[in-house]
């Protein structure tokens with residue numbers, strides 16, 4: 546049984562993945578620290594233990610992000626940081642942070658983007674639900690007004706497509722989420738190297754709830770999710786959760802074959818009736834059509850075969866290059 550008595554202060558680790566965030570890191574750190582100090586001194590049910598931490602994950606940044614993290618950690622005990630050996634991507638970075646936090650006895654972990662576009666002031670709401678017995682609390686954005694038209698429509702389309710494929714990701718949920726220690730441990734048991742956390746957490750079960758939060762514009766620095774990374778994330782999500790596209794190619798193949806059979810029959814009928822058809826356009830159209838369907842099917846299959854190949858190697862997901870502000874005695878105690 547988990548102890549979630551309201552008298553006890555919560556030992557929360559907040560994980561912030563940082564990839565070239567030198568422009569915004571200091572201001573985000575200050576906001577987080579103010580929030581933590583308020584919650585540590587709070588008189589309400591939602592109270593943080595003074596052994597809670599704000600954990601930065603440096604995802605192989607090439608700017609001064611890591612030295613800023615080191616500087617922050619030397620200034621205040623609330624901060625700690627780990628640096629991955631190279632850029633592993635947002636999903637791996639938050640996963641590494643969550644795993645590390647739980648290893649150091651975090652009771653629960655919240656992941657939030659380092660630019661704090663997601664409203665950190667919603668954190669007490671997450672904690673309230675944790676105290677009410679939830680193991681996973683999803684942050685769901687109230688609106689997408691701060692996103693450009695392209696990002697907004699592509700994201701909506703993507704969520705619809707994923708649900709069509711049978712993957713129940715919570716719509717409009719970013720990776721702003723609370724997970725209890727046992728939920729993180731369960732997540733770590735999924736051994737696949739292609740980690741699509743948003744989809745995997747809905748597979749875990751446990752009691753879940755939702756917190757609605759505001760999204761603001763990025764105050765400084767640029768978005769690190771370019772089109773290429775967004776497509777990669779979308780493809781990872783699709784292929785790791787559903788084999789339906791493979792079935793669709795089978796269906797396309799069947800339809801194309803059926804059409805060609807009909808064409809064959811009409812040609813024979815035309816021949817018998819003595820109608821001579823020039824036939825050039827029919828021929829080219831069918832060649833292109835069948836060729837297109839075949840290439841598409843092969844492409845889809847290739848995506849899956851390639852991923853099977855990668856998974857079969859069981860490569861490690863990440864290596865930790867350096868840590869700062871992690872005090873073994875202080876952090877592993879109770």
Ligand code: UDP
Pocket residue numbers: 561562563564565566604632633634635638657658659660662767768769770
């Ligand atoms: N990020 C990361 N590794 C990457 C790309 C992004 O750790 O390879 C982090 C980034 O520092 C930020 C979060 O992921 O904290 C979300 O990225 P960003 O704000 O650029 O995405 P957007 O909000 O535009 O979707």
Ligand code: MG
Pocket residue numbers: 658660662763768
């Ligand atoms: Mg952002």
